Amino acid sequence: MEREARSRPRRRVTVRRLAEHPQFYLTASSPCPYLPGRSERKVFTHLVGSRAGPLNDLLTQGGFRRSQNIAYRPACEGCRACVSVRVIVDDFVWTRSLRRVWRAHAGLERRERPALPSSEQYSVFRAYLDTRHADGGMADMTVLDYAMMVEDTHVTTRLFEYREPGGRARGRLVACALSDVLSDGLSMVYSFYEPDGEAASLGTYMILDHIGRARQMGLPYVYLGYWVEGSEKMAYKTRFQPQERLGAKGWVRT
Template identity: 60%
Template sequence: MTQHQPQPQQFYLTAPTECPYLDNRAERKVFTHLVGNRAPELNDLLTQAGFRRSQNIAYRPACENCNACVSVRILAGEFKMTRSMRRIWKRNQDLIGFANKAEPSSEQYALFHDYLNSRHHNGGMSEMSVLDYAMMVEDSHVNTQIIEYRMRGADTMITGKGEGPLIAAALTDVMGDGVSMVYSFFNPELADRSIGTYIILDHIMRCNALGLPHVYLGYWVNGSAKMHYKTRYKPQEHLTANGWQLTDIAD
């Protein structure tokens, strides 16, 4: 019987484009497709190697003469909240997150659209249509959830769900060694709640409940003020030329 050897994974390199994080820099990415039965296993391996997932694509920076983008993961089991984090956690205890299948809804898109208009109106995602959003959520061959955050209700202890309008949502991959936060968004009118921080804290708790060691936060960009918040969640490891190493950058 003829045996067919598996095809090697193909990787591609993008053309240079303007860097969205640092002025007067150009970015390039190396990427590959995450499709088929091997996609979950491959996503695990590539995430551990510093890749991020967007739909059915795994990518990582491959910029010439720049290594400012550094992969970050939180050591969930050793994490301790700061005093300000404890206040944020307590402030949002009237919220509950429920993990759904990665299926889009019009309510999600409306919140996503409001969030982008408020926080990232000049960003590359600001012109995303309903179809674009649906593809962002649905086009996954790995274990992806969308966690919806709503106010706690009378039946929350029974159903595990919240009630009322959607306040925040997080697209999240569950992997063999942790969870990867793909994208999150929230009601921009509730800035006093620090919901972005709360969502990360909630993912750390979920990771611990699953018995998994890591929460992958994506890239910390050295020199980018808008990415500096990721250094607050400690202990954390950064991916270096010598592998994942514990780091302590001042927040």
């Protein structure tokens, strides 16, 4: 759900070594995408090989996010604004506004698929970027970049497609969510939707659907990535309560 971390280490290492002894690297400083006037740095490592799944579990529980075969987390000097949040599935509280969003999209059909890209998905993705993030770090992503974002994964990743009813034929694709299946929850890596979906709260609907899907799977959490106090882009995450936030004392319920 956040921007992709594109930095890569220059040293060449084998897949086996990375899997058994993960090495961590620090990116160069760059402008913060959430808080004006601040800069950001990230610490990151590779997720490859047979141990990528357990490592992704451990790192996600420790506040990391995944982008392709990279796990990263903020490592900004003098700033701790980015806070990892996860929704507590069994205790989730439905507000009136959230129920309205759910009812508004009750007719959508969710299709859970392997992490495989399609031109139809890219069309929605491209329209989403052009409308919502035209000046963002992902604005120049090509169809090949999109394909890598989806399929470059060594962990259990699913693609959730949301379509209008189509009977025997496939209905129109209106939204997608790329999500990892962890031992303790679903981690929403990135989601996007048709440009008119913002007014219709399709982003909110996909989170609600993930909460329901996690409950069906017996998973206690839905990981939403980072909440940043003072950032309007991240304010929506406070709607999903109760949740836990990761701090110096571990995960604390709010």
